[in-house]
Every structure is written in C-alpha cells, then in structure tokens.
Amino acid sequence: MRRFLWLALFLLAALAWAGAANEREELPGYSGDGARAEIEWEGRFKAIPDPARLRADDQRLSAQPHHVGSPYDQENAEWILSQFREWGWDAHIENYYVLFPTPKERVLEMVEPAKFIARLEEPPVAVDPTSGQQSEQLPTYNAYSIDGDVTAPLVYVNYGVPADYDQLERLGISVRGAIVIARYGRSWRGIKPKVAAEHGAVGCLIYSDPRDDGYFEGDVFPKGAWRPLEGVQRGSVMDMTLYSGDPLTPGVAATRDAQRLPLGEVKVLTRIPTLPISYGDAEPLLAALRGPVAPESWRGALGIPYHIGPGAAKVHLKVTFNWDLKPLYDVIARLPGSTDADQWILRGNHHDAWVNGAEDPSSGQAALLEEARALGELRKQGWTPKRTIIYCAWDGEEPGLLGSTEWAEQHAGELQKHAAVYINSDSNGRGYLEWGGSHTLEKFINGVARDVTDPEKNLSVWERLRLREISEASTTEQRKDLRGRSELKIAALGSGSDYTPFLQHLGIASLNLGYGGEDGGGIYHSIYDDFYWYTHFSDTDFVYGRTLAQTAGTAVMRLADADLLPFDFTALSEAVRGYANELEKLAANEREEIVERNREIEEGLFGATADPRQRLVPPPPEPVPPHLNFAPLEDAVDALSRSARDYEKALKKAARDRGGADPASLGTVNRMLIESEQKLLSAQGLPHRPWYRHELYAPGSYTGYGVKTIPAVREAIEQKQWQQADEQIAVVAKTLNQEAAWIDQAARELEQAIGR
Ligand SMILES: [Zn+2]
16 A cells, blocks of 8 residues: 555656656746746746736726826826836836827718708716716717818718729719718728728718627627617727827827927828717618618618618718827836846736726726736745836827837837837737737747636636637638647737837737637727626626736746747748738739639620619729739748748757756847847838838738738739739848848857857
C-alpha cells in the first residue's frame, strides 16, 4: 500500500514535470524558470478581477451622459485618474482641443404629398431611470455633417453602397438633386453620404430599418433588447478613410496652439447635410414614395410596399451646427518596467460615449480598470514587469478616434521607437472571443486565449471559438483545416476603434479584443445604451467583463515579462500569401465579368429579357482590363515566407539552447521586433490618403470600418484603376521585401545572441 503511494507520487511528479515542459513550449520568449514564474503570476492576476466591481464601475461611468465636452466626460476622466493613482500607477491627463460640432437646428418634414413633421427625439422609458436625463443628452444627429437647408424629392437607395447605385442606374433612376434615404448597415455610416454626394444627391437621411435593427430581430426595448420605434443611431460621418482624429489638425496633435485648417479646407466633412432618423420617422416618408417597387433584397421589415421614388414624397431637411472646439481628456497611466523600461506595452479603451454608453464604451472601460487594479495589486505582492506598461483611457473616440489619434500624433516619434504592442478593446458583451490584429501576434494571442476560461462553459475561450468555427464551416475542407491547425486565424483590422492610429498610421503591432455575439444590439448609440439595458440584456452579471480583463491583462503581462518579444512571422507570411491569391482571383474575375457582360450587350440579351412594361437600362460596354503583373508580389511573398522560416528556426534553436542564452543579449533582437511592423509601412502612404501608411491593412474607402487587405492594390482593382493597380503591386512588393530583409537580420541577431 505504502509502496503504491510512493509510485503514485512519483508518477504525479513526473506528470507535473512533463506539464511544465509543455507550458514552456507554449510560452514563446520565456526560459523554463521564467515561464513557470510567469504562469504563477498570471494565475494570481486572473483571480483578481471582480464582477461586482465591474458592475459598480459600469454604473458609475454610465450614470450620466458623457459625450465630448460634457461635464460628466471630464468628471469620468478625473475619476479614472484618481483610480489609477490609488492603485499605484503614475498617471496624468493629456488635453487636446478638437472640432466637435453639436446641433443648433434640426428640421425634417415632408412637404408633399402630405405634411409630416419628423419627431427626431427618443422618448424616455418609465422603467429606465437614466433615459429621462434629457437636458444632458445630445440630440440625435450625425457629427461632421455640414450645415444645410434643402428641399427635394426623396429617393430610397437601400444601404447606399456603390452597388446600390449601379442597380439604380439599371432601373433608370438618378439621385441628382434628390435627398436620399438609406438604411443603416452593410457599410460604415460615413460612406452613405459620401457615395450619395458622388452621385449628385443634395441631402442624406440614414434610418434604422426594423429588418436589421428592430422588431424583426426580437422584442424591442424595454421588453427586449432591440431598437424601439423611435430609437436613433447617432454617430460620426466624418470621412475617416482619409485620416482619423481632429478634422482641423491632420497628422499633428491638436494642442492649444496647433496650426489648424480653416473649416472650408477640411476634406473629411460630408459634402451634403446628413441626419439619422428612427424607423418611426422614416415610415411615413417611405410609405409616400412611388416609382418602381424596390427589388426584393432592398425591402425591409416595415409593413409597407417599399418603393424607390422619386415621387411623390418631397422633403425639407435643415441642419445647422455649433462648430466649436472642445477639450479632450486622455488619461495616461504608467507602470515602470524594470530591466527594459524603454520598451512599452500599451493598452487602451475609450471612456467617452454618445449618451450614457453603459455598453459602448463603459463595459470595456470597466474591464480595463479591473486589469489596472489587479496589476497594481500584483506589484504590491512583488511582481515587477520587465517592460513599461502604459494604460490609456481615451476621450473622443466616438466622433472620430480623436483622443487616441491626437495622442499618437503627438508622441509619434517616441512611440515608434519604444511601443512594442498596442492592445485595444471597446464595447464588451456575452459570448465568444472576438479578435483581430497584426498577424505577427496571431500565434501569441492564440496562446493567451488557450489559457482563459469561458465563464459560462467549462472550456477555454479558444476551444469554444474553435468549435464554433467548425460548426459554421461550410465545407469538409474547411472543417478539416480547422481540426488540423494549431492556431485559429485572427481577423485583419479595418477601423472603428482606437487601434487605427497605432496600427495604420504608426505601424505599431496591435490587437483588438472583446466578447460578444450572444446579446442583441438594438441600442447602439442611442439613449437606451445604459445601465438598465446592459444589466437586463447584455453581460448581466459582468462575468464576460471579467473574462475580457483576464484576456487583455494576461496578454499585457505576457508581453511585458517575456525575455524575447513573442512575435511570429509565419502567420504573417501565410496571411499575406492568402491576400495575394485573393487579389489575383479578384483581377481575373473582374476581367471575366467584363468580357461576359460585353458579350451579352452585343447579343442583345438585356433588351430581350427585360419586361417591356418596366424600365430597365442595359449596362454600357466597358473596355476589357489588361492582365496585371503579379510576379513582383509573388516573389516578395516567397521571400517573406523564407525569412519567416529562418526566424522560426532561430527561435527553435534559442528554445533548445536556452541555458546558454542571456536575456541581456536579446536587446538588439527585441528592438528590431518592436520596429518590425513599421517595415510594413510605405513612406508615401496609400494612394489618395497618405495618412494611412500600412500596406496590409486599411479601412475600405467604400466600406468604412470593413478592412481592405493590401488596400492599395485591392481598391485599385475594385475601382478599375488598372495602371494604378500595376504600380501599387510594385510598391507593396518593395515593402514586403523590406520586411523580409528586416526579419532576416533579426534572425541573424537572434542566432548571435544564443551564441554569446
Ligand atoms: Zn466604442
């Protein structure tokens, strides 16, 4: 019996040892002892974030409306500052002065065929205490619409994306001189007035259709989570695809004495007056439209036949704004590093909201605060990060990533030298891990996700996501791939939150993290995004808030403590190869389609198949595009793959010979890794928008938040700019070769460091 026990103990010890060996494998950038210590500290960290505190913080942050320039926005920033200081962080506030228009006049009325005056107001709900704070609420509007006063026939344009205008052309309908009404969805809202103006419209209304955001999805608030009859989605319509941040100070910080563009020279304002409305206000306008019945895919869930117009509805739209400068309050807090203090790990979430914002952004801000409290706690227990950790609570995200962009522009030089990684979050909810970022961090963040447990299922958030991806895969091939791969793919980032200036302007490797997918979202940017809604319909017990804090906080610690920054270039080269293949297919498809359509025009197909009682305009013939030369891109992708393999080889060697590797000798490699994402920037920036410099990721010029990968080439093909596509293939290839050479050198440095 006794001997048996000893044997059992021996086996347990052996298993534990094997387990530790496995952990070492899974913590790239750490020595064996370092990995064990790290896992121990991370375990202590993950036990600290507390749903009760998340709940209290969310309630506190969302207690009153706190948009840019409001008293409670400043009060929140000062409270966040005091929290950081209480937890032992070195914290301060940085101010900027930005253009933030607020409504002076808003009028929307139908003048023909019947009189109707739009309400343009969200009524308070009796059970929801903060919905009645009307004197502090911003009216419903789209920020950075120009002033305007127009009366014109109304035309329904579906989602108002470029393809919808192609369809209108086929139907023989022009929006020239008209006011368009588009529904929210399919593109970022700022794209809708932009495309409308390009087609000659004089005004733009954007409404939430119940098909996408209302009773078609479920019960409406306050009975359910979905958008009620008079709920309105506020939001910015600044053309953020040109640059983010203060419209008056592109590329430089909006300090008090900064040089500012005169308003008339600002390119990111809309060209036509724009106003968001509820489906309650939209229905009488849409019901009055005549003209052809909208195609099936254009119809929403209102109880009316959807007509396109023009006729008989004529509307009057008037909006004017106070074009004021408002102060921003960015809270910046620092935990100094020990051995590598000049290498920084950044973490941020915004604190400003459109109204009360219990979900957007307070749910994410509360998680960030719990991480900061926990890290402060660990420091009191003796933990010291190698690298400096900087936590940022941004102001002015909602109008256009103002606080993060101005700070990034002000500190550009030091950030490009010192900032290794920026980790962002925003709204948080119940459900699955949602992640995106630089592919150099794909392997790293997979490792973190494997070590965080889903609060509602007894498995890691990584495993839960993997199983869902298998369940959603449409082919056997995809399922096989998912079961075979050791890392899940992360999404590429477009825009829509504060990572943009870091990743796409400065070239700092970035991640965006959050949870969601299991709660309905009908209160986005309305007065109903508040504590009552959040605690009835979202992460009601704040356990996913804790999970976000555990995920982002673990990532911060693991990056801050590693001997060698855990960058990996294999996932990067695989992602780039995938994008390059997509581009070749895209160009080939574009060509084939044009050839086929030209043939159909010649055959008289469109005239023969059109219903003679309906108007249908055949498309015009188009010149057949030339073949593009993808060879330089293919060669560069091959070079990148080879470099990634070499770096991986050096890494494996370093892991094997770790006994001989001195962490101090890794300084050069770490510094090279910090700059590795910057080698993916092009000096001249993207065509027509030089503020965006990343050659792999950018928000689409005609999708907004939606990402365009290898944007310079992809958008040239989509917009049929064949010569530009050819030129940009060469630019991208040059950038990738520059990255490959940098990785080669980092691999050599790493090998030398092991030898030392
Ligand atoms: Zn947000």
